[in-house]
Amino acid sequence: MILRLAIGSLFARALTVGMTVLAIALSVALFLGVEKLRTGARASFADTISGTDLIVGARSGSVQLLLYSVFRIGNATNNVSWESFQDIASRPEVDWAVPISLGDSHREFRVMGTTPEFFRRYEYRGGRSLEFAEGRGLDDLYDAVIGADVAAALGYEVGDPIVVSHGLASFTDHDDQPFRIAGITARTGTPVDRTVIVSLEAIEAIHVDWRGGGKTGAATPVEAIRAMELTPTAITAALVGVKSRLRIFTLQRWINDYPEEPLLAILPGVALQELWAIVGVAETALVGVSAMVVLTALLGMTAMIFSTLNERRREMAIWRAMGARPATILGLLVLEAMLMAAAGAVLGAALLYAGLAAGRPLVDAAFGIWLPIEPPNARELWTLAAVIGAAALASLLPALRAYRLSLADGMMVRT
């Protein structure tokens, strides 16, 4: 009955209570959203690559190398010459080495040249291999394999033609050499989903008529190109697997000391850690700010309770006259605060899920983070419980004041 009356009292003040609940809900949604994004980003980053022991690229920062080679974020400042790659690939420690060549694009998606071995060697989420949802791998020079997101976003199917653009975000198309979609990979939740994969030779082929960033004269006929030797002169990076994990560091040192060219070999796991060390600061700041927003909303609620205390003295006197103890009045106010916070928490969680459902494709498109929509985990439930608990604590201040007022007022409050 007390619960029913408390709810009735809240509904009777629907407007102010509604605003307070909304403020709490928005702050809770923000907090949970930031948490979701944070853990989602972490998981999706960590799951992006496995089974690769070393990533090799031109010398730069290890985080930078990781970002452009695996996440297709940013660009390589330098290439790795084909000779260097050959040297590395023929090292006795090396089990396999897959070259990748980046730099062209198709619409908003990046194009990656590689060898067919990529499909066998690339692993994600603890050892899962790429699979084809439709079609098959690279066979012909002008075959392309597209990721699930590319297919979904552009409505492509196997057999469709696809034209690669020169560079990133450019208006120059390699339209004289169209590709044909040979396969679509199954969704992985990794940047592969957002990549157009062609063979390394194809990357060479479409640049035959290009010299130093510009197109030269008339287009060479496709037949002539097919007859050419299309060995690349340089690649962007290489994924390397070693025969024995014990040899990783030997190989890494060898590559980093490679005399012909400044190279960098990184362990993906270590680089990921470094990345998180950088992102971690921002991450903590973000969590801190959103926690402050929740506190602000709760403070607003406390102020609201304080401001209504005076006009509710009459009501408190009625409760007292009916036999309620001052402690009951205190409990009543705390209960109301907890109900508001609970309503805010539930509404906030609902807002979060609605926001997730609506914003998920956007986040995925913008950051390549596929946020999972799943029932709230223990941590989130604890967060919600903590919000309700904090509301109870915050409401103690006005509740204690009501307690003292109801003791001092006696039974007959003049109105």
Add this chain to the structure above:
Amino acid sequence: MSRPEPAPALAPAPRAEPRPALALRDVAFAWPGAGRGRGGFGLRCPDFSLAQGESVLLLGASGSGKSTLLSLICGIVAADAGVVAVAGTDLRGLSAGARDRFRAERIGVIFQQFNLLPYASVSDNILLPLRFAPERRARAGEGAAEVRRLCAALGLPADAPETPAGRLSVGQQQRVAVARALIGRPGLIVADEPTSALDAAAQDAFLGLLFGQAEDAGSSLLMVSHDPRLGERFDRVVRIEDIAAAERNP
């Protein structure tokens, strides 16, 4: 478990004894917090009592301490000295919590106006004191049926119990307050100017209902007013100056 039979419990044990429904002896009280603008009002009441089933009208000017006296009798504040006994129990001997419980069990309270929680239904308002008084709840028997009986007896519309109290007219609200004071037949009904918000005709009808129901329940009635015209219905009319001395300490 079957519901406890209300009938045997109804036999009101306290009424069998001739002790007074209310007795004040050598009571002294002063509001705390003097100097905070309220000016430390105090009250002394050497002797005042109310017999079982008796109805008394307490007259006094505004600010003479009528409401203060009622707060004392209801045990919302505790006397500094003396005996405030309701149905033979000295309230000063009870802890604050026990006094609250005692009030819920034994005393029905009616205010001048704004008696009800406007957001709660009439039924919830009437049942509210029972929430804090298990014995009175048992005496009331089946709550919903008792609410309906009281509403009908007090001339409230049949759909009144479900209506939010705030929607009723002032006169109807006062009658709901009577129903709330009477449910579970408490031995003492205390009313602080319950008719002052009503016009003369409504006052008369209201008092008729109040007396009828209090008599039915066998409750004593102590009503406070500044209007001597109401006196004729009561067994006794008392002026506050005659029973209590006000003290104002600057």
